[in-house]
Amino acid sequence: xxxxxxxxxxxSLSALGTRPPFYRDATVVRWxxxxxxxxxxxxxxxxxxxxxxxxxxxxxxxxDFDFISDYIGIQVGSGIDTNPDSGGRALWVGMVNxxxxxxxxxxxxxxxxxxxxxxxxxxxxxxxxxxxxYVEALRNIxxxxxxxxxxxxxxxxxxxSFGMGPISGWIHVSNKGLSIPRVFxxxxxxxxxxxxxxxxxxxxxxxxxxxxxxxxxxxxxxxGAWATGIVAVFAIVGWWVHPIFGWLGxxxxxxxxxxxxxxxxVVQLIAALAAxxxxxxxIRRFLAQHxxxxxxxxxxDDDWFRMIFAVVAAAxxxxxxxxxxxxxxxxxxxxxxxxxxxxxxxxxxxxxxxxIDAMRPDIVQPGNFANYGPAGLNLSIGFAAVYxxxxxxxxxxxxxxVRGGILAVPKGxxxxxxxxxxxxxxxLRRVILPQxxxxxxxxxxxxxxxxxxxxxxxxxVGYSDLVQIGQTVYNQTGKTLQxxxxxxxxxxxxxxxxxAVVNFFNxxxxxxxx
Amino acid sequence: MSTQPxxxxxxxxxxxxxxxxxxMIVCREVDKWFGDFQAxxxxxxxxxxxxxxxxxxxxxxGKSTWIRCINRLEAHQSGQIIVDGIELTNDLRNIEKxxxxxxxxxxxxxxxxxxxxxxxxxxxxxxxxxxxxxxxxELAESLLERVGIPEQAQKFPGxxxxxxxxxxxxxxxxxxxxxxxxxDEPTSALDPEMIKEVLDVMEELARSxxxxxxxxxxxxxxxxxxxxxxxxxxGEIVEVGTPHHFFTEPxxxxxxxxxxxxL
Numbered sequence: 058x059x060x061x062x063x064x065x066x067x068x069s070l071s072a073l074g075t076r077p078p079f080y081r082d083a084t085v086v087r088w089x090x091x092x093x094x095x096x097x098x099x100x101x102x103x104x105x106x107x108x109x110x111x112x113x114x115x116x117x118x119x120x121d122f123d124f125i126s127d128y129i130g131i132q133v134g135s136g137i138d139t140n141p142d143s144g145g146r147a148l149w150v151g152m153v154n155x156x157x158x159x160x161x162x163x164x165x166x167x168x169x170x171x172x173x174x175x176x177x178x179x180x181x182x183x184x185x186x187x188x189x190x191y192v193e194a195l196r197n198i199x200x201x202x203x204x205x206x207x208x209x210x211x212x213x214x215x216x217x218s219f220g221m222g223p224i225s226g227w228i229h230v231s232n233k234g235l236s237i238p239r240v241f242x243x244x245x246x247x248x249x250x251x252x253x254x255x256x257x258x259x260x261x262x263x264x265x266x267x268x269x270x271x272x273x274x275x276x277x278x279x280x281g282a283w284a285t286g287i288v289a290v291f292a293i294v295g296w297w298v299h300p301i302f303g304w305l306g307x308x309x310x311x312x313x314x315x316x317x318x319x320x321x322x323v324v325q326l327i328a329a330l331a332a333x334x335x336x337x338x339x340i341r342r343f344l345a346q347h348x349x350x351x352x353x354x355x356x357x358d359d360d361w362f363r364m365i366f367a368v369v370a371a372a373x374x375x376x377x378x379x380x381x382x383x384x385x386x387x388x389x390x391x392x393x394x395x396x397x398x399x400x401x402x403x404x405x406x407x408x409x410x411x412x413i414d415a416m417r418p419d420i421v422q423p424g425n426f427a428n429y430g431p432a433g434l435n436l437s438i439g440f441a442a443v444y445x446x447x448x449x450x451x452x453x454x455x456x457x458x459v460r461g462g463i464l465a466v467p468k469g470x471x472x473x474x475x476x477x478x479x480x481x482x483x484x485l486r487r488v489i490l491p492q493x494x495x496x497x498x499x500x501x502x503x504x505x506x507x508x509x510x511x512x513x514x515x516x517x518v519g520y521s522d523l524v525q526i527g528q529t530v531y532n533q534t535g536k537t538l539q540x541x542x543x544x545x546x547x548x549x550x551x552x553x554x555x556x557a558v559v560n561f562f563n564x565x566x567x568x569x570x571x
Numbered sequence: 572m573s574t575q576p577x578x579x580x581x582x583x584x585x586x587x588x589x590x591x592x593x594x595m596i597v598c599r600e601v602d603k604w605f606g607d608f609q610a611x612x613x614x615x616x617x618x619x620x621x622x623x624x625x626x627x628x629x630x631x632x633g634k635s636t637w638i639r640c641i642n643r644l645e646a647h648q649s650g651q652i653i654v655d656g657i658e659l660t661n662d663l664r665n666i667e668k669x670x671x672x673x674x675x676x677x678x679x680x681x682x683x684x685x686x687x688x689x690x691x692x693x694x695x696x697x698x699x700x701x702x703x704x705x706x707x708x709e710l711a712e713s714l715l716e717r718v719g720i721p722e723q724a725q726k727f728p729g730x731x732x733x734x735x736x737x738x739x740x741x742x743x744x745x746x747x748x749x750x751x752x753x754x755d756e757p758t759s760a761l762d763p764e765m766i767k768e769v770l771d772v773m774e775e776l777a778r779s780x781x782x783x784x785x786x787x788x789x790x791x792x793x794x795x796x797x798x799x800x801x802x803x804x805x806g807e808i809v810e811v812g813t814p815h816h817f818f819t820e821p822x823x824x825x826x827x828x829x830x831x832x833x834l
Contacts (some may be wrong), residue, residue, distance in 0.1 A: 469681035472644050472682075473683070473740075475642075475643075476744070477695035478747060487694060
């Protein structure tokens with residue numbers, strides 16, 4: 058009986074079926090550790106934030122965002138508004154410029170990248186080598202150097218000159234950039250949009266019906282062609298008959314008044330209830346997913362945290378709309394009422410002109426030098442330099458990713474495609490690329506993020522992107538920290554948006570396995 | 572019924588005309604090198620219409636290389652390969668024509684994992700034969716019926732067992748309505764209990780009058796189904812004969828050695 062192991066065995070036998078003390082219970086210990094971590098992190102963040110606020114206040118630095126709405130008297134080189142009436146407007150112009158540059162850059166870089174990547178795998182020797190040289194040269198020269206070189210080369214173009222210019226004045230090229238006709242939304246656009254909306258619905262119904270007919274009879278019904286044709290007919294006829302929807306102005310106007318009359322309390326109540334309903338719905342759905350015929354499956358800590366966060370998030374929303382910022386509700390009511398009112402003004406009142414119009418570029422001479430006026434769509438040399446810089450640079454990386462993705466598809470796939478008689482191009486489009494895309498997409502998403510962030514190099518050639526304008530704004534107002542906060546939030550939002558889009562496609566691309 | 576040993580030049584009668592009317596595949600003195608390594612040397616053989624030929628031989632004997640040369644997945648360097656009266660040369664049009672007449676089934680199935688079973692089968696009929704989708708789908712469904720898995724049409728290859736995948740691969744090859752079917756070790760990647768379901772499909776195909784060339788290690792299949800057996804070693808054809816001749820009274824020492832190891 059003196060054997061300690063025997064004794065331990067007796068002890069554990071007598072303890073069968075009893076719960077261990079809480080400090081030895083795995084579930085309890087885990088939860089204490091996790092909640093403890095959470096509290097520590099939140100406390101640290103709170104401490105840092107209050108410390109930073111205190112020290113800023115002690116130095117007398119003001120951290121208000123007044124410049125967003127105040128007039129700060131700066132001019133912007135190019136963009137949707139060259140004389141912004143507030144700091145916020147100026148930054149907005151910069152954001153639009155950055156988004157434009159990034160979106161157009163992503164589109165062109167993708168096309169060039171895929172083509173160069175394919176060329177690197179081509180059996181055509183000169184093409185393959187040329188693509189190799191492109192990739193090696195462009196990705197090994199710093200992007201900033203490339204942008205400066207493009208800017209220097211483009212600056213050698215001739216000065217702006219008066220006169221009609223090429224194609225009777227539709228296009229001008231000079232060392233000030235490129236000026237092309239501006240296409241803009243004109244008088245009857247919203248009335249026309251209503252007609253287009255109806256056309257889209259009709260086309261959709263027709264398409265469904267024809268597709269169904271084809272499914273059943275196997276006859277060619279050309280559903281796609283019909284749908285396109287219907288939209289085209291609505292667009293063309295609508296071009297002239299859109300004033301028939303002018304009457305929509307008054308119902309929209311009364312809708313705006315109706316929305317404006319909703320009391321603040323009602324909106325708060327609806328928002329709070331909606332938040333709670335979403336939380337309840339989400340938790341029910343979550344539990345339903347974990348239900349098997351044998352009952353609820355074991356929930357992990359992660360699952361519990363998710364459900365708790367759903368409740369906490371709902372509670373925060375309720376608190377926010379009722380206590381923390383009650384004005385939000387009336388702001389929502391007023392701005393939707395204003396929005397509807399603006400929309401109502403777009404209808405009727407003799408709006409009989411074309412829905413979309415275009416203007417030829419104009420040339421003005423305010424001072425010593427001629428320049429492009431506001432009539433045309435002007436793309437400056439700075440824009441071109443940054444644009445070509447980020448596009449060619451990113452395309453080189455995308456090309457390598459595309460090449461790698463295609464090489465990652467097993468050789469048996471292209472052999473099988475050849476063996477059933479597919480041509481190389483068909484095999485590439487239908488068999489190889491769809492599979493390569495799974496490998497290509499995540500790293501290409503990273504390149505899209507890089508491209509977007511690299512547009513901030515525009516500051517080197519004076520193109521008015523968000524960073525360049527932001528710098529002007531804080532030089533003028535001294536609100537450095539605030540501007541930087543806006544920068545960071547903006548780039549973060551852009552990056553998260555791109556990530557979300559890429560992830561969405563990534564999930565859709567996933568190959569189904571058992 | 573001929574039991575001619577095919578080894579050596581003297582015993583092979585190479586006719587002067589290109590190929591007889593019912594010759595489906597004609598190979599003459601086909602050589603193939605991978606760098607310094609000679610994978611095929613002087614392969615000469617004729618496969619008649621509706622004939623079932625099984626190619627046997629140890630690993631690395633050039634069986635797969637030969638069968639892959641016949642639809643130009645590998646290019647031979649000298650000699651002639653004539654399929655259904657079309658010579659396989661660098662002429663792209665001939666290659667295309669032969670590939671659409673020759674179906675191929677691979678050891679690793681090589682189904683397209685991103686397409687459903689139905690789309691795997693209809694891809695080539697739609698893009699190469701220019702069939703309409705309903706027409707191609709009808710064909711695909713009848714082929715899936717034929718290989719015994721009509722209920723799997725909407726699944727993806729990754730959701731099927733190996734045997735089912737290989738049967739889909741056979742259906743995919745048949746969808747091009749080929750004149751010849753090449754099988755490159757079709758059962759080597761399968762679990763034992765799935766081999767039979769694939770072999771059953773192949774036997775049914777053989778009975779329907781398809782010309783078939785099969786590289787395999789399934790001695791039972793060779794014995795039961797083959798009209799002729801070609802034994803290869805080190806890139807050469809060692810012996811050609813009926814299954815009866817081959818399994819009971821092989822002429823060559825190397826054949827005897829091989830049989831003693833596999834049987």
